[in-house]
Amino acid sequence: MTGGTWKHAPGFYAGDRPQVVTSRFQYEDSYTLERYLATDGYKGLRSALARPANEIHDEVKNATVLGRGGAGFPAGNKWGLMPQGVWPRYLVVNGDESEPGTYKDRLLMERDPHQLIEGCLIASYAAGLSQCFLYIRGEMALAQERVAAALNEAYAAGYIGKNILGSKFSLDIVLHWGAGAYVVGEETALIESLEGNRGMPRLKPPYFPAANGLYGQPTIVNNVETLANLPWLLNNGAAAYTAIGTATSPGTRMVAVSGHVNRPGVFEIINGITTFRDLLYGDEFCQGIRNGNDLKAFVPGGGSAPWFTPDQLDLPFEASQVGPAGSMLGSGAIMVMDSTTDIPRAALTLTRFYAHESCGKCTPCREGGTWLERILSRVVDGKGTDADLDQIFEVGESICPGAFPHASNEKLGIAAVPFPYRMNTICFVGPSAYAPVHSALTLFRSEFDARIVKRTMIKVTAVSE
Amino acid sequence: MTTIDTTDTNDLPPQDPNAVSITINGRTVAARKGDLIIAAADSVDEYIPRFCYHPRMSSVGMCRQCMVEVEGPRGPMMVVSCMTPVADGQIVRTDTPQVKRAQEGMIELLLANHPLDCPVCDKGGECPLQDQAFSHGAGESRFVEEKRHYEKPIAISELVFLDRERCILCDRCTRFADEVAGDPLISFTQRGNNTQVMTFPDEPFASYFSGNTVQICPVGALTASPYRFKARPWDLEQRESTCTTCSVGCRTVVQSSRDELLRYQGVDSDPVNWGWLCDKGRFNFQSINSDDRLSTPQIKSGDTYAAASWSDALESVARVIRHSREGSVAILGGARGTNEDAFMWGALADAVGVTMRDAQLDDGLPESVFSYAQATIDSACAGGTVILLAPDLKEELPVLYLRLRDAVQKKKIRLIEISSHETGLTKYAWKSIRAESGTAAGVIPMLLAQADVSAQLSSGPVVIVAGRPNLAESASHTMDALSAVLAVAPSASVLPVLRRGNVRGALSLGLAPRNGNDAAAILEASAKGNVDCLILLGADPLSDVADIDLARRGIAGAKFVVAIDTFLTASASHADVVLPAAAYGEKDGTTMNLEGRVTSVVQKITPHGTSRADWMIAVELLTLLGHESNFTTLSDIQDAMSAAVPGFGTTTTAVAIKRDGVVVSVAPPSSAPAATSVAGPRNSYEFRLDLSRKLFDRAIGTITSPSLANLATEANVFIHPLDLDRVGAAEGTNVRVTNSHSSIVLPVRASSSVPRGTAWVPFNQIGADVRELIRRNESIIDVRIESM
Amino acid sequence: MARLTEENVRLAREIIGRYPKARSATIPLLHLAQEQDGYVTNEAMSHIGELVGASSAEVFGTASFYEMFKFEPVGKYLINICGTMSCALMGAEELMHHAEERLGIKMGSTTADGKFTLERAECQAACTEAPCLQVNYRYRYRVTPDQLDTLIDDLSAGTLSSEIPAHGVVASVRQHIPADRGVGAVAPETVTENPVWLDGKAAL
Ligand SMILES: Cc1cc2nc3c(=O)[nH]c(=O)nc-3n(C[C@H](O)[C@H](O)[C@H](O)COP(=O)(O)O)c2cc1C
Ligand code: SF4
């Protein structure tokens, strides 16, 4: 069985743009080895194996393939961070896609699993990785089936395993799957989970995966989309890759736009150039806000990202511009809210997500996230007080102290602190529970004020002093 | 909370390449590379609040309470001090507004879901959460929502209760169970705000070390049944002491209130116990408070005892000694007392001309084991190879097990184990082989000649851990095995693991056998009518001597028996005069652990009834017997001991003030080495008997501690699953175990930790007594097992 | 209920063999147990502990961290309706209310006949196709209340059983590494050398 009775997952629109990772999406049988081989499949691997590994590593470095999992760190540089002379080293592929709004890795795994496999092989060859684990989110049944079938085909055809293509390069790729926990997408939690444990993040330092990862060995964690870029890169060269996009953000990236737009969808856009306005209003993209409504706000980079308003529509997909504006590109997920949106309720939806997905390891996130959710849901239900709104900031301050990075802070006389924020937590889940409510509260305070009961009956004692 | 002794950490030699210097709140602090900021701060008493950090466990950085500011290239950064190592020139501040705000924030968040239980919480008064909440003046909680609710304390084992509402999820207990004890029977379960510590359904936290989790829990979430609701911390008085339940000699604090012992807590002694205690050592204080304690001297008349005054009782003992034939007074025991007790009884024995004395009960090793180069716990754990010719250390010397396990886990040492059944250390051993009783010495040369083993042996120091693994096997087999190892590794040192609390002290200070007249010989002489006065100094041969027939004959044959004990034990109830002895916690003195380390034990409560310290009894008998004695106080004895025993030097008085004590080298007079034994081959239809101790058995101190009394199990005979088939018995059914001496009936159990052909029976459990089958003149015991 | 069957133990050993440390197979084996019994039984967790060298408490600690593992029986069809941002913006709440009314149960519970369990789920990586749901982890996109009714009718009638296996089965295709092609697990204890292809020369 190849899962062939399944229709492709919908939502992707090709448009008239370069396709680095989505070129096969047009075919009904894009996930088969046959189609893959008919469309230049495994050519990149073959050309890589014909050159010394370090040359391939350099090629990837020169192309500046930015990580697509959220932090945007260039893959070639990341591979170079592993300590010399420590073996074995592992590759862990992050296919746990679960950041709210994010929808791209699943498409890549369901529709073109061989491209991902070829990417894994190229990365492992280039960086000298001894075994590869492909971690797919537990709830993605079809992606697991498609990747499993593709792995089986590729093993049988000699593309994986011992002496690949008759060369001295050997590698096993092991399909691993999760069981439902958002935080496992965080790379150190992913490693814990892969070791059979509760998926609780480790502290960095000392647990930087490149130095001290899976089983304590140097480990590269890369996102699915990051690796899916490599076959095209090997086929076309770094120069062709950097010819797309800008110098700091070369190539393309996949972006999912959801919410109140006329045509929600997934697009492969040109990195660094396409703006949020293009995406939300452009004909080849989302074709405007639904029902001709006004745009109220949008989340630019996955549920963790502080919100933008129409003021930021003209920013391009370029980290060096989005960061100073107070948010992040994250995982390429834009969620659009039109003028009809109930802002406190929208914020609650996201805060509830992070509170629910807290792993429980560190105090501020475990206790603070739930506390924020409780206050907010009281406010949404019309039972909150103004003291509650202050308490939101107090709890937030315990989670990530200092002025929260947000462009609108400037309006309030607080300088925007560029990404990343200061935090009292171990990972970003805690701050992510605060980010949406903070954005909502600072940008749309009146919507909260309209909801609360003006009451000062509850005595409040300051924590400090 | 107890703090660690850090007396030595600051005087570092000047050119130590690992020395770094950092600044904490403007103070210069010397530290070493790899130290954590929080530890460096501790060393100069700059206390950084913490919940999850524990100096003897790996850091997890979870509670976020220990955040401090460190000067960084981009200005001050907040870091967790429990996971950030020091770096030369580092500038740390623990007192800035940012740090305070973070600490207050964490407290507020932790209290959000914490019940307001302090008035009824065992931890109230010694609770870091309570203290920090007060010291930071957090007023009323602004948390107005419903708190988390769980069923109030649930028993997670026989000894420990868990109140999940109070738990702050610091991972200390779970980390301890996994990392330190190797019994990961509790774990975090669920996720996020619903995270809770739990056992697996129907699998209790049955760890020998469970009490430590209660001690290290930073809140009152874990409580121990023997202490729950017994006292408030501010009512407790405490003194530092040493556990003498076994010979590891863990440091403790003994806590009491209103002249009743209420709790022992572990103290971190670096060379010994690192703060840990086993549950037996921690909870057997209950036995000292027992109503069954002997409280007055008693003299037997006919079949009953009559209470007597001390002077009458002592006089009747003195009279018997005076009228005994020359060389017919015998002293058995002494290993449960202090060094001072042993020294005085040794002095008495010398004065009276007692040639029959032994602090062991034919259940240890000959004192010649002390004549080899001696190892310490630290030297065994420091590196190289450790060879185990020993009983199951997890069962007999639990905290030594923890230390060795730790050294293996940290890859400092490799263990080679030769044993007749699997032990607690088997799964940590580099090599573990099963040698049937009586055959270890024979297999050792081959084992140690294997190429990888001999490479391992020559790669570093070798320590042999030697003790009595099997009470149905003669000690000479262990001594032969020891010689066999030394023949291959002549520079190896030996760590003798005789188990009774002060057995080494007693043997070294006057109660070692003379001229090979050990306990077995004494009992044999007594059986023949050659003992006019048998003094049992806290010894219970009827319960402890493996050859029970010999013990019975010996006790019966003695003309007059004196028992000095805390309880009317099996043997004491045959005595003509019973003298109540002061117990642990009721007398001051010193003790010597298995490595020869002398530390103090202290008096915390008044002795029960009229009971007296053993040394006092000896002093009085000396006087009654007409010997001049100028001993009136303990320090008189300690002075005499230092003067009389070479090697003891001036340590005895010094140790009282120093936590870690001093290792002394006192060799007891060594008897002629035991004759070597040769075990004949086992008839293949028979089983070779393996009798060894478990931590919890029916020993008097255990069964008189209510919380431990139920932990002994039913007596069983364990055989290999295939042997069970061969015998044709079903698991758990009764079988008959027979040899030419006797026959007993026991339930049989299959266990793959027992090799084929071996029948393993744990010592002194509830049910038939396998000692009926043992005769000490047979160096191994073979038995038949038949289904019934 | 049950330990792993003989066939599943064979599969379990095959899976364990792919990892440098057996413990890594914990989650895959928990899925296997759930596939076998529809939920994860205590006996299965103890058995998995034996197979991977962990205590039962540790296996339970791991299992209970993850949303997908159930420790008591759930419906044959587990309907997870996404309630996160994009779906919430596009009507997830109404869809959930409709499902509750249609099945006569609240979110988080199971119908009396044991057929359906309803759950509120978090983002399913189908945000552009909101609101969406999964039935035993098979997607339905842009679901209207009417479509939900039809789906429940079809599931009740059994017409979707070839497409949607009973709860417990996630992927119906498994990876299988052929013995003659596989390299085998690369464990830190056994490998200290650099891979042979890192010799400065081309591999082919
Ligand atoms: C809470 C959290 C969740 C994350 N989830 C994902 C995820 O689902 N998929 C992913 O690829 N990266 C995720 N990341 C980022 C990973 O930690 C890691 O940076 C990434 O996989 C590295 O791959 P890249 O360098 O190719 O982007 C997450 C990070 C955090 C803090
Ligand atoms: S921030 Fe939240 S998810 Fe991250 S480690 Fe802390 S508790 Fe876990």
Ligand code: SF4
């Ligand atoms: S029970 Fe105590 S030691 Fe264990 S996690 Fe909770 S607070 Fe920490």
Ligand code: SF4
């Ligand atoms: S190991 Fe021995 S000395 Fe230590 S606490 Fe236990 S019984 Fe006492």
Ligand code: FES
């Ligand atoms: S003590 Fe450092 S984080 Fe808990």
Ligand code: FES
């Ligand atoms: S929010 Fe529902 S699928 Fe992403």
